[in-house]
Each structure stands twice: as structure tokens, then as C-alpha cells.
Amino acid sequence: MKRMLSILLAGLLLFSAVACTLHPVAQIPDTDPVEVPVEGQPDETLTEAPADPEPAADPVDIKPIEDPPIQPGESLDEPIDLTDPVEPINVPMEEGKPVTGYGDFSNLLSAAILSGTRNQNLSPISVYLALAMVAEGAEGDTQAELLKLLGCKNLNELRNICGVMLKTLSIDTEGSVLDMHNSLWMADNIGGQPVSFHPEYLSTLAETYRSEANVVAFGTESAAKQIADWINKHTRGKISVQPDAMNFDPSTLAVLINTIYLKDGWSERFLPESTHTDTFHAPDGDIEARYMSRFDRNSFVRFGDGWMAYRVYLNSVGYVTFVLPDEGISLEKLLGSPDAIDKLLHQGFDKKYDVSLEIPKFKFQDKMDLTNVLAALGLDLSFSPAADFSGMSDTPCCIDSVIQESYIGVDENGVEAAAYTMVQMRTTAFMPQQLERIDFHLTRPFFYAIESQDGTVLFIGTVTNPGMGE
DSSP states (O other): OHHHHHHHHHHHHHHOOOOOOOOOSSOOTTOSOOOOOOOSSOOGGGTOBOOOOOOOOOOOOOOOOOSOOOOTTOSSSOOOOOSSOOSSOOOOSOTTOOOOHHHHHHHHHHHHHOOSSSOOOOOHHHHHHHHHHHHTTOOHHHHHHHHHHHTOSSHHHHHHHHHHHHHHSOEEETTEEEEEEEEEEEESEETTEEOOBOHHHHHHHHHHSOEEEEEEOTTSHHHHHHHHHHHHHHTTTSSOOOGGGGOOOTTEEEEEEEEEEEEEEBSSOOOGGGOEEEEEEETTEEEEEEEEEEEEEEEEEEEETTEEEEEEEBSSSOEEEEEEEOTTOOHHHHOSSHHHHHHHHHOSEEEEEEEEEEEEOEEEEEEEEOHHHHHHTTOTGGGSTTOOOTTTBSSOEEEEEEEEEEEEEEETTEEEEEEEEEEEEEESSOOOOOOOOOOOOOOSOEEEEEEOTTSOEEEEEEESOOTTOO
16 A cells, blocks of 8 residues: 555656645635545555665755746746647557556546656646546536546545545655645626535535635636635745736636645755766757766666666655666657556566666746646546536536646755646536516517617517417
């Protein structure tokens, strides 16, 4: 069990970095974090542990990465926008091989997103938790396609997986933090017509997902600022979200957000005086980089077809797996399918070496629109007006967009990473307003006019004796 939990954490650190006490406008009663009851045994994909690491040196105090937060767009390359996805989208598991639990979902999403041609940072667990909260409000075929993508047979299984995640993947010690938060932002009305959310849905989000709930007026500066502040707070300022980016259309019914924040130090330190400048062979040509270095004795290196991998352990969270393609093998060639991602993380053979380790320092911020990617992975109905989210609200709605923004920084002190995933739900029809009834029965002489769409009168007249209409 512990081995797979650490594997999950390795996935978090390799692909990404979603990281509260905002005063909500309206809070669900009794929504303080609670211990999540888990029926039966946790999903095996979450609970195995890694092989015992090499004995670590005494942990050292972590110094914060002193650089200020990277502003949007201030990264080593341009943030990816998949509104018009790069072709082809890497779709999925082999035919007949269904997604089972979070591990398969992580491989599937990572294979669809990671191209190997530019800096990218993804938090699969953040996407998983955000979509799970959406699935809780789905019914019928809409629920079925969400559960299929999330690798669960039913909502109870999904709640078990997410409950274990939120309960066990939480660390807050001196120098080590792994912190996740969920929130639901609800419209109080659409077009002047009041809307409501089902108590059962709100209760499930509060109890299982530890989500807070807030009622806001979408399209207002106040709502935009509250949401931006909430994200900035729970990503510890590593992602700079401006209120303008949270200015949702007034037809928005709900926004669901997951944040994750991670910070941990290396179990064996990199000495700053050993950091040096050397060449990095980038796809567009050689560049200079600052390399952290150390010497590890009697350590396992893992080998696969065209690559080798090495784990660098952290104080509390787990480890970072670094995968290096063989000379002449492009990273792009190693990626491209869920099975390929799984092999890089979990397969190959180990051999012990004395390891001269050099890792370039890096940090960047990434932002991506996952809407088309998730649709290509099977969420057709969820994004369409035919979606059924009646378990959330009686107001017809569908998923409008899924956005993730993230940050990762690696230096001598350790790893710091953060991300948020945001799902916007839009209305697909307005609720009919209940008004006082009136009868309009043409039982006496009346006037009529037949007009075109632009108001041009085509026929006009009066009826004083309709006869039998024959």
C-alpha cells in the first residue's frame, strides 16, 4: 500500500506541482474539515509504498525559494493553451483496457498532455478531485461517462478513493507541506431568477471532499476578487491569479476549484557551493544552466528501453523520479501513451552504482485549457447541452471549461509546487419563473396582426364572428 502512495506522490512531483480561511459569502453549516470515514480497504492504486530508500542523511532546514512568484506568462516558454489542441491528441489506453482508479487516470491524462517538446507541468490529482466533485452532481449517462474516465464503478468507489487522498495526502510539519483544498462557488440567481443547489450534493462535497461553499454574483468585481484571493491563498502565492481572470459570465451556475500546494526539502542536501554552470542541450540548441550536484554511493539506478531513471528522496513527501533518455533518443519518443508513462515510472530493472548526480535548477509556471483534451478522452456528454447534472441543481447546466494553472520550482533547498484546477458550469436554459396565472381566452371580438421577424406587419384585422372556422 505504501509503495503505491509514494508512486502517486512521485506522479505529483514529476508532472506538476492544488494548493484557507477565506471568509465565504455563504458557508454550508458544519463544513469544517472532518475525518473522512472510509468503508472497506482503500483503493490499491493509492496505498502501496515504495521500495525502502537508501538511508538518508539527517534532514536539513529548508530555506524558502527566495525568488518572487512568477507572473503569468513569465516562464521558460509560453504557457500552453489547448483550446485548439495540438494534433494529434494522444488518446488513450489500449482498446479494451479500461481506466481503473486514479493511477490509470493519471497515466491517461499525462499521455494526452505531455508532448516532450516544451516545459509543461500538470497536476493529475488536482484534475481528478475537481472532476470527482462534478461527478457527484451528475446523473444517468453523464455520470456514467465521468465515472468511466475516473476509473470507478460507482460514486461510493469514487468517494472512497477521494476520501483516502484527502485524508492521507496531507502533511504539515516544519519544512514539509502537502496541502489540498476544495471549494464550490454558486450563483444566487441567473437572469434575476433564483437558483438553488440540492442539500444532498452540498453535504457530500462538505463531508467527503472537505469543500467549502460560497454564494457569489458571477460577473461582478466582488466575486472575481473573492475567487482569485482564494486561489492565491491556497497556492501560497506561487500562482499569481488576477481578478480579471475570474470574471465569469453571469450565466455561470457554479465554479468548482481544487488547489494543491507542495513544499519539501531533499533528504540529502545539495550544497550551494557545489552548484555550477554548464551546458544544457535544449531542442533548439545548447544553453547554459545552473546545475546542483552531489555524489551518492551505493544507490539504485533503473534502466528501461532507451532510458534510465533515478529517485531523489525528499524529507517527508516522498521522492522525485528523474528520467533521462539515452543519447540519440528524444524525450518525445519515450512518451505518447499511458503504458509508456507507466513504464517510465514503475518498470525497468535496478542496478546499484556510485552516482554522480547533477540536476539543473528550474522553475516555471504553466497554464492549460483541458476542455478539448477531456472531451477527447470521453467526456462528450458532460460538455454538451444534453448533460444531466440534476444531482447538483434543478437548473439545467453542463461543463463549460476545465482550466489548470501550475507552478514548479527546484533548487538546492528542495521542491516547491502548486496548482489549481477549475471547472466552470454554465446554464443551458433559464428556469421558468413562477408567476400569477391569467386566462387569455379569445371568447369575444379581437384584433390581430401577422408580422414578420423584423416587425413588418403582413396581415392585420379584427374578428367579431369566427363562425365554425370552416
